Amino acid sequence: MKIERAAVIGAGVMGAGIAAHFANAGIPVVLLDIPAKEGDRSAIAKGAVAKMLKTDPAPFMHRGAAKLVTTGNLEDDLHLLADVDWIVEAIIENPAIKADLYKRIDPVRKAGSVVSSNTSTIPLAVLTEGQSDRFKSDFLITHFFNPPRYMRLLEIVGGPQTRADALAAVAGIGDRRLGKGVVHCKDTPGFIANRIGVLWIQAAVNAAIDLGLTVEEADAVGGRPMGIPKTGVFGLMDLVGLDLMPHIAKSMLATLPADDAYRGVMREHPVITKMIAEGYTGRKGKGGFYRINKAGGGKVKESVDLRTGAYAPSEKARLESVSSAGRDLRKLCEHPDKGGQFARRVLAQTLAYAASLVPQIADSIVAVDEGMRLGYAWKQGPFELIDRLGTAWFADLCKSEGIPVPALVETAAGRPFYRVEDGKLQHLTTAGVYDTVVRPDGVLLLSDVKRAAGKPVWKNASASLWDIGDGVLCVEFTSKMNAVDGDIMAAYGRAMKLIGDGKGDWKALVIHNEADNFSVGANLGLALFALNIGLWPQIEEMVEAGQRTYRALRYAPFPVVAAPSGMALGGGCEILLHSDHVQAHAETYVGLVEVGVGLIPAWGGCTEMLARHAKNPRAPRGPMPAVAKAFEIISTATVAKSAAEAKELLYFRSSDGVTMNRDRLLADAKAKALQLAENYTPPEKDSFVLPGPTARAALELAVEGFALQGKVTEHDKVVCAALADVLSGGPDADASKPVGEDAVLELERSAFMKLVHTNGTIDRIEHMLLTGKPLRN
Known part of the structure; x- marks a missing residue:
């Protein structure tokens, strides 16, 4: 089946954001909410769109996308659903209210259209109870994460009666058009990411309070050292809202099995209850665990004392465990200070819980790891973290913390959950054997290319050249923050020599990497060093060398395709300007x-x-x-805040391509390079x-x-x-x-x-x- 038009019911923050993202993908969407009590009866939906046009970070990738949103209300405009192929329900998390809505929309919707709920906690079986067989066959759960434009995870849950082609159509649109990492989940409470994430947050709060850590100390340990965003746990709670947590806990406790580990972890803390009651609910309120105190006309960052609830100026965490461990996760956990104790306690509870839920919540560890990476922005999923610690060491950690060793960890018997065999990534199954990690059709990851190749065609300290197949060479930046330096310029030079006239073994060049940011620009540290000691001829030569290299690429006898994602600033933007074609991830932020x-x-x-x-x-x-x-x-x-804005500013040409799913970016860029290589003529x-x-x-x-x-x-x-x-x-x-x-x-x-x-x-x-x-x- 084809999905060409969509509708979203519920114009709250989540529903409106989903509608905006449909529009970002070029899909016309209807946004409906209840009628306003006074004035324009569609004012709620219209107001949601108007608010999104002023919101930062922006739900729309460009202002023109808002024109694809048709607003209305649930009394006057239900007939608009007759023309859409996918209806997303995103209203209050109340099964009775949802059931009533489904009965209203079922008679008016198009035959064969898909209906999905954006619920994060209610099982599909509960949602479809009492609905028609027709409805059940067209119904599934599509759990987007907030904000829908930026968070990549889309959890999909089908029921026993859900049509296979409906599941396939939604997964396909979610992947290719909406740019999501689609993870198929089982119909269990919280699905994958929230099931694990809610326990992780609760375990971290408990440990921080029990061990007497400040919020800064807890976030310093539970953030970057673990591969978790620098917000850590308390910064994350401020972001999503403290008042949301009790509602999630109540919903989880109402549906989880009686023996679930979350029940033993869940605790109410008076200091947090008091904060919520007084309006300190996070960034949307008067502040949260962190706040900006503007008294006296100043701006002082403050944090709350987890014992008393009082605010004081925020102080940077200074823990020996963090400073000495670096990126060594096991060393962090083995440190005797309270930071090390915090790391041991939180990781033991969280990772053991995740391991105990397979295959209950998903058939493979790959789905669980992807869910946490894409849904909570972890650098590594739970099983990848266990591998960093060592499965045997982790089993001993569980025993020392009084936690039963999960069956899957015992099955591993000291073996890693992931391994590379014959250049292919493999994962351990519940049967105790390894299976190859299979990528969807049209996905080409540079990390997979590197595993298969073993070594690059050529490399230096800041860049590598990789053979990505079919005569296409790829330049990968590897410097800190991908800052452009002389070694990267040398890599371009080497690539041009290898490709030559494009008639030999190599046909084209792609410039791509899988770092968070494509490139932050020139290496300012090197420039400042040269300035401070007066190396003026060397500085001028650096400028001339950059110009020569970029112009040589611009007029090379073979096509150059750049495939950026994240920030591409300064010198990183300039290489895009000199490429024959830019195939950009939709979330590319470009500027000089x-x-x-x-x-x-x-x-x-x-x-x-x-x-x-x-x-x-x-x-x-x-x-x-x-x-x-x-x-x-x-x-x-001026920095373009999306690939679409980059086209408006002419950082990108109208002919340049945009890929919504980052996992498909390299494959799209390679395909374009091969297309251009046929009868290529330099500009x-x-x-x-x-x-x-x-x-x-x-x-x-x-x-x-x-x-x-x-x-x-x-x-x-x-x-x-x-x-x-x-x-x-x-x-x-x-x-x-x-x-x-x-x-x-x-x-x-x-x-x-x-x-x-x-x-x-x-x-x-x-x-x-x-x-x-x-x-x-």
Whole structure:
């Protein structure tokens, strides 16, 4: 069956977010809620859309997506359901209210349409009780995680009567169009992620209070050292809302088996009960475990004392266990201080619980690990964490903590849950044998390529070249935060030599990595070192080498396809601008942000943005509009907050591709590279008609106007003047003669070198390296 139109019933935060994400995927969606008591009867749904257009982080990937949302109410507009293929119910977690809604929509919906509930706690058997056989065959659970745009997990639960083609259609749309990691779960309380996640949170809260840890200390241990987001547990509770936790606990206790371990872990803590009663429910309330105290006009971050409930200025955790263990999880757990005790207690309870639930909640450990990675943003799932500790060591940990050793851990008998055999990743089954981890069709992961290959085609300290098959070579960045340095430029050079004219063993190049961020830009640490000791010729050579390399890739005799995800900033953005094609993950955040460190884009970023805006068919004619638009974007360090926005800003071309599911990104990029390799012809060089000094004067006048409003600092004016000089074509340019791209590149280099000689720029670079934030000097 095909799913081309959707509907969401329930315009709360979750339902509205699901509707927005359907629109992000280009799927027209109807959003319905109860009628408003006064005025416009569809005001609730309309208000939800209006609110989302103002929300940050934005539920919509671009404002135009909101046009795909049709709003209405459940009394006047039920007829709209007759045209949709998938109806998502996202109303209050009350079985009786849901049942009444299902009986109302069943007669009016299209024959064969799918109905799903976004419930997180109610079993499917309860939801379908008393419904028609027709309804039961079309019904399933689709549990999105909040916020739906950003959280990748989609748990799907089918019932005994659910049609196989309905399950397949929803899973397919969830994967390819909505970009979700689809995990099939069994009809058990909390499914996978929340079943484990709720116990994990409760175990961590208990341990922190029992051991006398501060919230900072608990989050320092229970966050990054365990591969969990830096929010840890208490920061996460602030994010989702403390008041939500008692409701989840009540629902879980109502449906869990009598002998479930959660019942022994669940405890109410007076300090948290008091916080909720007084409105300290997290970020949506007056604050939570952390808050910003704005008394007296200041902004002081405070945290709550878990014993008394009183707030005091937040202090950074200083635990020997965290500082000495580094990334060694076992060493962290073995440390005798209270941080080590906390780690042992929380991991023993959480990981043992997860291991005890297979195959009850899912048929394989792979589904459980994926559920926690995608639903709670853990770097590794429970079984991957047990492997980090060692299965035999973990069994001993369980015994020392008085926890029964799970049967699956005993089945492992000291063997890892995952292993690599003949270059393939395998997982341990409940039968005690290993099966190969199978990827869905159309998924190509660089991690799998690397396992199979064993070693790269070539590598250095900051990059590797990998053979991804069919004559396509892949450049992978491996530097810290994928910052661009001379080694990455050398990797590009090596790739160009290997591919040659594209007629031999290699046909094309893909630039891709699986890090959280594609690249944060140039390595500022190396640049600052060179500045501090006055290595001016080396700095200029660095700029020239970057320009030479990027232009060589731009005009290479083979296609170059970039496949970014996450942040692609500064020099990381510039390589995208020089690629023949960008196949971007939908959540790619792109920008030329050099002005924040007192510089301008000097690896061809200015040149490429001029070219794109000059060729923009929607822009007014003449040389000034392109110059003004490029100046506006670069001078304000504008960052596109999605691949769709990147197209609007011309960081990406209209012909560039967008992949919703990150797991499919490399395969899509490779397919495009092979397509371009057939009869490939490099692009021609650009030339520009640039207005010269009159344009520079106009741009500087505009900057002065902003300075008078207090929006521009003194050094901003210096940087903007240098940028204006480059984009306007320099002092000798005028609109009567074309300017070649080599001349603009020379202007980039010259402006860059002038700026690195200024104290304001050096101060900005130092401040960025120390704080991670731009200096407004």
